[in-house]
Amino acid sequence: MPSNVEIKARIGSVDALLPLARSISDGAPPELILQDDSFFDVPNGRLKLRVFGDGSGELIHYDRSNADGPKLSEYCLVPVPDPASLRDALTRACGLLGRVRKRRLLLRVGATRVHLDRVEGLGDFLELEVVLREGQTEAEGSAIARDLMRRLDVVPGQLLSGAYLDLQRASCGAG
8 A cells, every 4th residue: 555654734834935845846846736625434544535626536545643743644546537426425425524625836855745735714734745665664754754844944833633624623613
């Protein structure tokens, strides 16, 4: 199963962090990705349907701890040809926990995906996803994430333990 080590941190501003992120990236311009994530009530891990700005979608199941700092995430991605119909079916079958809409800038630093996210109703965030190669350990991925946190001036007090959905539900008193 594919896996990565990730962190999520609250940042003051995507615009303020972008120059620093670009300076350590692999040089390609940031890629703008619009995402609408629907989360469903499932007994194990998290299940979300991601719909992109162009209407394409993917179903993502992932499992990771809700801990501050770098954490292992194991995931499965499935392309979805008709995301609207699948959202309806999953909502009926499982129950919809919530939707998170964001504007994401993607940069790459080696095998790491650097996301600068502007999340509707929540603000601006940094997410690092260190994609692990076959045989690469969680400890190695965590070391890469910590190094990038240092290079991006992220301090431990900025780190978040859960998903954007958790923040959204907490701000609405639903969780």
